Amino acid sequence: MSRVRRTAFDHFGLVAGIYDRVITTSAAERLRYLAQLGPEDRLLDAGGGTGRIATELREHVGSLAVFDLSYGMLREAARKDDLTPCQGAVEALPFGDGAFTKIVAVDTFHHFGRQSAAARELLRVLAPGGRLVIEEPDIRCGSVKLVALGERLALMRSRFLRPDALMRHFEAPQTRMRLVEEAPNYWVVVEKAV
Numbered sequence: 001m002s003r004v005r006r007t008a009f010d011h012f013g014l015v016a017g018i019y020d021r022v023i024t025t026s027a028a029e030r031l032r033y034l035a036q037l038g039p040e041d042r043l044l045d046a047g048g049g050t051g052r053i054a055t056e057l058r059e060h061v062g063s064l065a066v067f068d069l070s071y072g073m074l075r076e077a078a079r080k081d082d083l084t085p086c087q088g089a090v091e092a093l094p095f096g097d098g099a100f101t102k103i104v105a106v107d108t109f110h111h112f113g114r115q116s117a118a119a120r121e122l123l124r125v126l127a128p129g130g131r132l133v134i135e136e137p138d139i140r141c142g143s144v145k146l147v148a149l150g151e152r153l154a155l156m157r158s159r160f161l162r163p164d165a166l167m168r169h170f171e172a173p174q175t176r177m178r179l180v181e182e183a184p185n186y187w188v189v190v191e192k193a194v
Contacts, residue, residue: 027106027135027185028056034180034189035102035133037061044100046090046122047108051077058082061102067093091117098127106135110148110160119169123192128174132190136166141184163188 031053037043041061045054048066050073058064065084066077074085088094090105091114103126112118126132137144139160151158163179163186170177170190180187 027187028053030187031104031106031133031135032057032060034187035104035131037102041101042099042127044095044103044125046093046103046105047111048077048085048104048106049073049108051080051083051085053104053106054083055080057104065095065100089113091121093121093125095125097124098130099125101127101130103130103132104135105132107137109134109136109166110158111156113157115159115161116169123170123172123175123190126190126192128192129194130192132170132192134166134188134190135185136161136163136188138163138181138184138186144184 037057037060039060039062043057043061043064045051045064045066047068048054049068049070051066054064054066054077065086066074067086067088067090068074069087069089071087074087077083077085086094090112103122105122109115109118122132137147137160139145139148139162144160148158148160163181167177167179167188170188174193176191176193178189180189
């Protein structure tokens with residue numbers, strides 16, 4: 001496991017050992033379709049935690065990196081075959097410009113401390129012609145409001161965004177976006193021009 005270090009307080013590290021058993025729903029097929037994954041793609045799972053989603057997408061891409069801040073979550077990802085876990089903040093990705101043809105960020109954007117910086121970094125490491133798919137819980141739904149309250153009480157500093165607010169982070173001359181909504185989640189698909 002490369003670049004792994006412990007952080008001051010790792011909320012997710014507390015549940016890392018049971019995370020995959022507790023969080024059983026997956027939108028991997030939808031992600032695969034929205035990202036248009038192919039065997040030549042270099043995929044980054046940004047905020048990929050234990051690699052739960054990555055393991056379902058691995059066979060559909062050429063290479064895959066799981067990037068997360070949580071040491072505990074990445075320790076679990078390292079136990080899975082064919083995953084490359086890397087630790088750090090998405091706001092400062094250690095990859096070169098255009099390193100990935102596809103990026104997914106599942107249920108994680110609301111955890112990024114500096115969301116604008118995270119958006120800039122995700123666009124920077126996305127190759128021209130590449131595609132980024134962000135799946136987020138929709139704060140307009142009552143059940144998600146309860147989750148947000150729980151995360152606030154747990155001092156997680158989460159910032160859930162409405163779809164339009166999230167999309168504003170990715171507005172740039174070189175991007176085109178579309179929104180897919182299905183409560184209690186939504187998906188923002190960002191395409192980077194060639």
